[in-house]
Amino acid sequence: VCTACSKKRAVYHLVSLHKNELVETHLCEECYKSSGLSLAKSGSVNNSNSILDALLGKDIEKEIQEKYCQRCGTSLVEFRHSGVVGCSNCYNVFKDEIRKKYPFRENYKDSGLKTIDDLQYIKMLNDELKKALKDEQYERAAEIRDKLRKYTEQRE
Incomplete structure (x- = not known):
């Protein structure tokens, strides 16, 4: 607002x-x-x-x-803090930051971040969830858990 x-x-x-x-x-x-x-x-x-x-x-x-995502409203500051994107459009908006944070394999094609497959995204969310739990950031962990649950339900 x-x-x-x-x-x-x-x-x-x-x-x-x-x-x-x-x-x-x-x-x-x-x-x-x-x-x-x-x-x-x-x-x-x-x-x-x-x-x-x-x-x-x-x-x-x-x-x-x-910088922020027009579709979901996730900001660059939020992404840098949590390491978690809000929607698929965030991959294009924050692609430079994502590349720095999560280096890709050699077979990555520079046509946007659509090549990130479901397993990589789920692994990224799981890693962030583990980190949040380790750091005792339970509210953040719950948000990541909910994103993970929603993402996996959409793929079934």
């Missing part, structure tokens, strides 16, 4: 660094356009009079636009 209007779904996710503290702001298309924000090639917002300044009442030192 958009931080500015609290009505529409956020499509821009901005992470701000202010006094060594990360601040997340989520904006819908309209609020993003009306804010006057523009992204420089470096990925930082180059307008100091941004809507974020008004919303937070602070000077924003650094902002980056966050």
Whole structure:
């Protein structure tokens, strides 16, 4: 949900660094356009009079636009934290991150990540589930378990 209007779904996710503290702001298309924000090639917002300044009442030192999946809403930050994607479209959205985290065999074809088969995905989820349980992150483990269960049920 958009931080500015609290009505529409956020499509821009901005992470701000202010006094060594990360601040997340989520904006819908309209609020993003009306804010006057523009992204420089470096990925930082180059307008100091941004809507974020008004919303937070602070000077924003650094902002980056966050990548996310349009289909399920999983963000790059969420993927980096959990290592688990939300849907099949996430494989295309986060393919560079996935390649870094899970190196593929030589027979991988560079036509998107559709070559990840069911067994590899299930193994990845199981590995994440074991890690979450080992780290005593039971809520995260339950979410992964549910994703695993839903995925296997869809394949039967």
